[in-house]
Amino acid sequence: MHRQSLFKKLSRQRLPALTCATALLVCVMAGCQSPEKTACELDYCDDIQQVGYYREVTTQRAWPCIDTPTPEAVASSLEPRNLRRRVQDETREIGLFETLHLALSQNKVIETSALGGVGSKAVLTNPTNVASVYDPAIQSSGVLFGRRSVEAALADFDTTFSTSLTFRRSDLQGASTVGGGNSAAFTSSLGKQFATGGSISLNHDWNYTVDPVPVGTASPNYYGRLGVSIRQPLMAGSGVEYTRIAGPANPNFGAITGVSQGVSIARINEDVSMANFEIAIRNALRDVENAYWNLYFAYKSYDTAVEAHKSAVQTWKEANQRRKVGVMKPADELQAKDRLYETKANVETSLNSLYAAESELRRLVGLPMNDGTVLRPSDEPVTAELVPNWQACMKEALTNRIELRRQKWSVKSLQLQLQAARNVVRPRLDFIAGYDIHGLGDSLLAYNNGPFQNAYRSLGTSDTNTWNAGLQLSVPLGLRFTRSQALNIELQLNKATAVLASQEKNIAHDIATAIQDVTSSYAAAQSNLKRLEAARERVGLLAAEQQVGTLTQDLVLRAQASLAAAENAYFQQIVDYNRALMNLSFAQGTLIVDRGVTLAEGQWNPEARQDALKRAAARTHAVDAPGLETLPREFASPGPTGSVELRTIQTDEELPTPVLPPAQPKQDNLQAVTP
Numbered sequence: 001m002h003r004q005s006l007f008k009k010l011s012r013q014r015l016p017a018l019t020c021a022t023a024l025l026v027c028v029m030a031g032c033q034s035p036e037k038t039a040c041e042l043d044y045c046d047d048i049q050q051v052g053y054y055r056e057v058t059t060q061r062a063w064p065c066i067d068t069p070t071p072e073a074v075a076s077s078l079e080p081r082n083l084r085r086r087v088q089d090e091t092r093e094i095g096l097f098e099t100l101h102l103a104l105s106q107n108k109v110i111e112t113s114a115l116g117g118v119g120s121k122a123v124l125t126n127p128t129n130v131a132s133v134y135d136p137a138i139q140s141s142g143v144l145f146g147r148r149s150v151e152a153a154l155a156d157f158d159t160t161f162s163t164s165l166t167f168r169r170s171d172l173q174g175a176s177t178v179g180g181g182n183s184a185a186f187t188s189s190l191g192k193q194f195a196t197g198g199s200i201s202l203n204h205d206w207n208y209t210v211d212p213v214p215v216g217t218a219s220p221n222y223y224g225r226l227g228v229s230i231r232q233p234l235m236a237g238s239g240v241e242y243t244r245i246a247g248p249a250n251p252n253f254g255a256i257t258g259v260s261q262g263v264s265i266a267r268i269n270e271d272v273s274m275a276n277f278e279i280a281i282r283n284a285l286r287d288v289e290n291a292y293w294n295l296y297f298a299y300k301s302y303d304t305a306v307e308a309h310k311s312a313v314q315t316w317k318e319a320n321q322r323r324k325v326g327v328m329k330p331a332d333e334l335q336a337k338d339r340l341y342e343t344k345a346n347v348e349t350s351l352n353s354l355y356a357a358e359s360e361l362r363r364l365v366g367l368p369m370n371d372g373t374v375l376r377p378s379d380e381p382v383t384a385e386l387v388p389n390w391q392a393c394m395k396e397a398l399t400n401r402i403e404l405r406r407q408k409w410s411v412k413s414l415q416l417q418l419q420a421a422r423n424v425v426r427p428r429l430d431f432i433a434g435y436d437i438h439g440l441g442d443s444l445l446a447y448n449n450g451p452f453q454n455a456y457r458s459l460g461t462s463d464t465n466t467w468n469a470g471l472q473l474s475v476p477l478g479l480r481f482t483r484s485q486a487l488n489i490e491l492q493l494n495k496a497t498a499v500l501a502s503q504e505k506n507i508a509h510d511i512a513t514a515i516q517d518v519t520s521s522y523a524a525a526q527s528n529l530k531r532l533e534a535a536r537e538r539v540g541l542l543a544a545e546q547q548v549g550t551l552t553q554d555l556v557l558r559a560q561a562s563l564a565a566a567e568n569a570y571f572q573q574i575v576d577y578n579r580a581l582m583n584l585s586f587a588q589g590t591l592i593v594d595r596g597v598t599l600a601e602g603q604w605n606p607e608a609r610q611d612a613l614k615r616a617a618a619r620t621h622a623v624d625a626p627g628l629e630t631l632p633r634e635f636a637s638p639g640p641t642g643s644v645e646l647r648t649i650q651t652d653e654e655l656p657t658p659v660l661p662p663a664q665p666k667q668d669n670l671q672a673v674t675p
Helices: 002-012 020-029 051-058 096-106 135-140 150-157 240-246 263-325 330-365 390-400 402-423 455-461 480-547 553-588 606-620
Strands: 090-094 160-168 183-193 199-209 222-233 373-377 386-388 428-441 465-474 597-601 646-648 670-674
Touching: 096 263, 096 330, 135 263, 150 183, 150 263, 222 455, 240 263, 240 402, 263 330, 263 373, 263 402, 263 553, 263 597, 330 373, 330 553, 386 390, 386 480, 390 480, 390 553, 402 480, 428 455, 480 553
Parallel strands: 090 373, 597 670
Antiparallel strands: 160 183, 183 199, 199 222, 222 428, 386 646, 428 465
């Protein structure tokens, strides 16, 4: 009972550092026998917020505190147009080339078409891998393995300076080893890596101790050295060619550290990055042009639906009047009314499709969702027949397709890596040499009458110099690692070569498909033109018969519906024909050039330009080393350029109002600028 009252008394006290758990521990130490409590059963005297509070706080969603202003295109956007908000906005006529120019100048992140609807855009689902104008610059400034830039690879040959100054104190008396008692040590070195795989190091060290080591009959306080050491691989990791491909080998990392860290591979990686950027630009141009023609067809489809609805309204009014005077059956009037609401629904769906197509084009070119204007294509599609030449198209495709150029860079990179990998399937044999001048003294710089006098002065007068020369061999027995690496790269090279052959085969199929689409869409457009002319003539004849009362209402309604369908089909085929021409240019690899787009680097920083000029002048006036292979083998060339012949054939039945796109002036050439 006494122990229980003591526990209650301690539990009621509000001491800051005393808890009920502490009181329970006191009772147990005093001999109290009570069952052990779990963490959930313990009650702390000052527990205002339970443990669950922290769990709830840590699992709550949080937002990062960053200051990112909303883009102007979003902040200034008006409410989008829809069927419940039909406003008479100002029409903005826009041409195809102006649209492409806006897409490349407004967007830093390259927009692509979304096939899955809401939330399926690549910038939302995979933001890390979307293409942007920063990608080539990111590759050109990379430093990590696998994404090293040329500058990072060249940094391996920078001269490295290192130094240290350390002090040491020991209470051991009479220490006779170097550094015993109170001592200090100063070390410094300059290291330089050579393109041959070798390295040189200049070293300058000083050591000071209060309890010096005896040298002869005296004990100097300062001793140091000034020396040079050289290391040159003779077998594995040797040679300028290997170093350019794999980078300088470091013996501290074992037999091999990889064969893809050199300047040549870094340069190829930058070319691959540029090819990826060019592919992204090409795909963006295709998506923008598709969206442009989608909007063009949406306008034509809407205009056709409006005209069909007007005809249906007029027909229903006439039918309604005839039913009232008793010359038409109610069923015929209801048929006209059915057609009336059918066309009204077509107008509404066509208008909504127009809104969606206009919004998609705005998104791709980087314009606000609604800026008070409505975009309307001003360029008419091509309606003249263009007949491509198969051999010329194939030559263009195999020469200009960016995918082939990118894959060939990958094959070249693997060929160089295989060459370097075979270089290291050998023992590591290095030639090493060194020469040191030693100095001893009672003082570092000051002159005195001691036996060793000035330490720095003794560097030039002392005969205690040393040198060394020899060979260092290191070889893993069996060389399994390096052999496996060479085999792996050889297999990768075989795969890359097979992929290149497969790409060429698939590009040939792309050309064939594009030519088939061009011919079929043009033929279908011709047929739909004849259908449209026949439907228009039929409607006119039936309308005349209806006026004299010799025709039933059903035939008139059918003729009007057929006319609307024929007009829609005609414009659909015209748009498909222009898409087929674009796809042919895409398959040939000339879409970027045909649309007047050029790729160029961004403007250089003035300081960077000056540095580049200084380095170019230094290379120009450098002295050749006849014993070294200073120029790498050629592994890049501009490549031949082909031309495609597209012949315009005049037919006896041409499509109405053939309009060709105007020639693009030189000053309007578009530029995709990389920072």
